[in-house]
Amino acid sequence: MAPGQRHATWPVLRHLWGVAGLALLVVLWSATSATLGGWTSAVVANDTNAASLGSLAFAHSGGGTACQLGPRVTATLACSGAPVPLTSAAGAAATRTTDLTHSGTMPADRLTQSVSAASCATVSLSNVKRATNPLLPRYSVDVRSGDPWGGTNAVAVTGAGTAYAVAAQTYTKASVDGASYGLGVWFKAAPGQSGPLFSTATSAVNVAGADDRILQLNANGTLTFIQNTTTGSPAPAASRTTTVGTFADNLWHFAYVLMTDEGSTTNTRLSVDTGAAVTNGSVATVYSTGNGYVHAGWAPTIRTGLASAYVTGSLSNLVVFNTSPAPVKPTAAQLASQAAFTTWAGTAFDHWLLGDSGTTTFTGTQPTITTTSPCALLDIAWDVTGPTASLTAATQLSGFANGTVRTVPGVPGPGTAQTSIVTISRRSANTVAQNTYLSGLRLYVPITVRVQNLDGSWPLTFTFSTKDAVVIA
Numbered sequence: 001m002a003p004g005q006r007h008a009t010w011p012v013l014r015h016l017w018g019v020a021g022l023a024l025l026v027v028l029w030s031a032t033s034a035t036l037g038g039w040t041s042a043v044v045a046n047d048t049n050a051a052s053l054g055s056l057a058f059a060h061s062g063g064g065t066a067c068q069l070g071p072r073v074t075a076t077l078a079c080s081g082a083p084v085p086l087t088s089a090a091g092a093a094a095t096r097t098t099d100l101t102h103s104g105t106m107p108a109d110r111l112t113q114s115v116s117a118a119s120c121a122t123v124s125l126s127n128v129k130r131a132t133n134p135l136l137p138r139y140s141v142d143v144r145s146g147d148p149w150g151g152t153n154a155v156a157v158t159g160a161g162t163a164y165a166v167a168a169q170t171y172t173k174a175s176v177d178g179a180s181y182g183l184g185v186w187f188k189a190a191p192g193q194s195g196p197l198f199s200t201a202t203s204a205v206n207v208a209g210a211d212d213r214i215l216q217l218n219a220n221g222t223l224t225f226i227q228n229t230t231t232g233s234p235a236p237a238a239s240r241t242t243t244v245g246t247f248a249d250n251l252w253h254f255a256y257v258l259m260t261d262e263g264s265t266t267n268t269r270l271s272v273d274t275g276a277a278v279t280n281g282s283v284a285t286v287y288s289t290g291n292g293y294v295h296a297g298w299a300p301t302i303r304t305g306l307a308s309a310y311v312t313g314s315l316s317n318l319v320v321f322n323t324s325p326a327p328v329k330p331t332a333a334q335l336a337s338q339a340a341f342t343t344w345a346g347t348a349f350d351h352w353l354l355g356d357s358g359t360t361t362f363t364g365t366q367p368t369i370t371t372t373s374p375c376a377l378l379d380i381a382w383d384v385t386g387p388t389a390s391l392t393a394a395t396q397l398s399g400f401a402n403g404t405v406r407t408v409p410g411v412p413g414p415g416t417a418q419t420s421i422v423t424i425s426r427r428s429a430n431t432v433a434q435n436t437y438l439s440g441l442r443l444y445v446p447i448t449v450r451v452q453n454l455d456g457s458w459p460l461t462f463t464f465s466t467k468d469a470v471v472i473a
Contacts, residue, residue: 054105054414058451060462062098069460071104076461082469083115084445085424088139089378089473090435093425100449101417108413115382115391115408116448120375120401121361123442123470125155125163128342129351134362135163135296135318138206138440143358143467147316148186148252149338153355154316160440162298162310164204165350166366182326183213184256185296186316189248194219195311196299197255198318202292204367205437206309207300212292214299215255216306217313221246225257225270226303234305241270241280252316254341256329271329293367294320294350315354317341322349358467361444368437373398374473375443377434379425384408386418394425397471401445411451424471438473445471 057070064081085094102108124134125143137143139160147154155163185197199214214226224242247253253272260267262281269277296318297311317338321327327344334344338353345351365372375398382391389409392400412418426435446469452459 054107056106056111056451056453056458056460057102057104058460058462059101059103060098060449061101063096064468065098065462065464067462068103069462074459076463078463078465080464080466080468082445082464082466083420083447083449084380084422084469084471086468086470086472088440089424089426089471090439093423094472095421095423098420098422099417100412100420100451102412102414105414106453108411110453111411111451112454113408113411113449113451114405115450116403116405117401118403118446118448118465120373120397120443120445120471121363122366122374123358123444124166124360124362125352125354125356126360127165127350127352129348130167132364133165133167133350134360135294135352135354136166136362136366137161137163137442139442139472141297141442143354143356145314147338147355148188148254148335151338151355153338153353154186154188154314155354156314157297157310158312160310162206162440163296164206164298165294166204166362166364167293178261179324180258180260180321180326181324182256182258182321183215183319184254185215185318186252186254187217187247187311187313188250188252188316189217189221189311189313190250191221191248192219193217193248193312194221194306195308195313196295196297196304196306197223197311197315198297199295199299199303200292201295201299204293205439206295206298207436211300211303213257214303215257216299216304217248217311218242219307221248223247223255223270223272224304225268227259227266227268234301234303241268241278243270243272243278245272245275247272248313252314254317254330254335258326258328269329273335274329274332277329294318296352296354317345318350318352318354319345319348320350321347323347358470359444359446359465366437369434374438374441375401375445377427377430377438378443378471378473379427381423381425383421383423384410384418385421386410386412386416391420394423396427397424397443397445424473426473441473443471443473445469 055071059068067079069075083098085096087094141161142156144152145154145156197215201211258269267281271277330344378397379394380397381394387410446465449462
């Protein structure tokens with residue numbers, strides 16, 4: 001061939017090289033793009049692991065979870081639900097099963113899996129007046145429900161949903177003629193719904209004791225305030241103040257009780273919204289004083305005479321005016337917005353907006369158990385099948401949820417699923433008083449599940465850190 005002359009096949013080879021390069025680019029794009037939400041992100045690279053070992057794709061399901069990741073080089077996905085049991089561990093242990101399904105082609109012996117729980121603490125509802133005295137919800141309390149002004153400062157409660165203040169407080173100061181105190185709460189209920197809106201009690205748990213200052217929604221839709229009755233089954237008529245109007249109508253209402261000492265008698269005014277107050281001045285004793293806890297959504301049936309100790313409906317903005325003088329009932333303008341209402345409640349001793357996310361937690365000392373961590377009174381066990389192994393035998397939840405990354409024995413192979421069985425139980429050494437206090441407490445336990453290749457360069461990470469990542473004790 002003469003110098004400078006091109007071989008006849010060179011254009012063909014150059015063309016083939018271009019096609020092959022394009023094909024390689026297309027293959028790698030397909031192998032590294034997200035399968036969720038369309039073609040939103042991708043990494044174009046000649047990844048040796050991707051080419052030689054296959055694709056990495058997993059789905060997490062069960063326990064309210066429905067998350068899928070891959071095939072792509074790296075990914076993290078925030079998932080709803082949680083691998084831990086949401087049901088109460090009272091009495092018998094509570095168990096939840098979830099599945100991790102391998103929908104890719106990477107061999108199991110080239111993968112590793114880990115689980116970590118970042119922390120464990122009691123879910124709380126913040127007090128804008130006293131940060132050290134939040135409400136601690138129990139059982140079925142759904143946060144971020146719609147409030148009276150279109151916001152989310154409300155909780156929806158059903159069944160045994162309730163909350164109590166973590167710090168005891170004095171009901172009223174010593175009797176002084178003319179001194180006034182108040183309690184109020186926004187509420188919404190459908191026709192037929194009823195139950196206690198709030199109460200004060202000497203007990204931090206939902207057990208009848210010395211109970212007083214109870215506001216209840218009756219089965220017929222009227223409201224009743226019960227005062228000066230720590231005993232009685234139910235409270236006597238003289239201690240009750242009841243509205244004429246009915247308010248279980250699927251609308252938001254603000255109920256406010258203004259209590260005034262008037263020498264040897266009391267004067268109770270129960271008002272709803274801006275309507276005229278119902279007055280009861282017949283109780284010929286001054287208001288009782290004492291030390292106790294505010295409860296939202298609970299009061300014992302032995303006092304109320306209701307069918308249930310728990311309310312069904314929605315609550316918002318619970319306020320306590322424990323220092324005289326308490327304000328008179330709010331005007332229409334003061335009820336018109338959250339900002340206006342907060343200004344009216346500016347002198348409140350306690351003000352719970354009830355607008356927390358469900359992941360706000362309290363780490364201070366709690367009553368009865370006199371410890372900062374109810375998690376220390378629970379055990380967790382985590383087993384897997386497919387392959388069958390144990391991540392951990394029963395161990396203290398507070399010790400498990402400390403951020404330690406734990407390796408899961410075995411990873412499911414392509415086209416198979418691994419089942420996790422997580423069990424929560426009360427510790428055998430607990431006292432009766434500790435178990436009674438635990439009942440229904442919501443403990444926030446954020447979980448991370450990660451699957452990756454052996455050198456860690458190709459991880460898929462599922463995080464469970466929403467309001468659903470809760471253990472109910």
